[in-house]
Structures are given as C-alpha cells and as structure tokens.
Amino acid sequence: MFVLTQEKCQAPWWQRVFLAIKKQQQDVMGFLAANKIEYEECDIAANEANRKWMRENVPEESRPATGNPLPPQIFNEEKYCGNYEAFFDAREDNAVYAFLGLTAPPGSKEAEAQAKKAQQ
Numbered sequence: 001m002f003v004l005t006q007e008k009c010q011a012p013w014w015q016r017v018f019l020a021i022k023k024q025q026q027d028v029m030g031f032l033a034a035n036k037i038e039y040e041e042c043d044i045a046a047n048e049a050n051r052k053w054m055r056e057n058v059p060e061e062s063r064p065a066t067g068n069p070l071p072p073q074i075f076n077e078e079k080y081c082g083n084y085e086a087f088f089d090a091r092e093d094n095a096v097y098a099f100l101g102l103t104a105p106p107g108s109k110e111a112e113a114q115a116k117k118a119q120q
Contacts, residue, residue: 017070024084025072031091037100044071076101 032039044051058069059080074081081087081100090099094113097104104110 021071028072028074028084028087031096035096037102074100 029039029041031037042050042054044054054071054073055068057075057078057080058073062080062083063069069083072084072087074083074087079101082090087096087099090096094109097108097110098114104114
C-alpha cells in the first residue's frame, strides 16, 4: 500500500497518476451514489470500444494540449458534461445537477440557490 505525499513520494510517476485518477473516479462515483443519481461506470482500461468512444466524444476544446483525455470524463447519455475539474468546481458551487444536465431535487442546496436566483 502507498500513502502518497507531495514531498517524499518514491512511487514512479505513472503510479502517482494512476492513483490520482482512481481517487477522482471514486470521488465522482461516491458523490453520485450518495445523492442517488443513477450512473453507469464505463471502464476504458478493459474495453477498447469504451476508450475509443470517450476519445471521439470529448469535445476538441476540452482535450489536453498533448495526448488523450484522461478519465474520469463525465457524460449524460451522449452529451459531454466535463472532466473531474469541472465536476469538482460544480460541486463547490452547489451546481452539480446543472453540470450533469439534471433537475435539482426539491430541498437540495442547488434547488434553493436556483429558486433564490429566480426571485431576484
């Protein structure tokens, strides 16, 4: 088991990247599960068709300058929602449902914020 820190991490760079990606994936799926938002996990490591679909469907303006987009990439059916950073920002702003293209449930912080905004 590795406990990685910024300063003294002896793990190879690729292992640190893998662990960061895994943590981000768990963060997204944990949030969706906790909020009872149905989702399907599509493994791009074990399924070439999923990897190809992801690479073809991430919009050009959302691709990295070099290389391929890394998971997690979030889609609502065929509509691209964003990557982990965009998800994280939406979560910080209480705007995840809007980010996902969903209606916020009544009583949620996001629904209350939208109602307040509509009244102004």
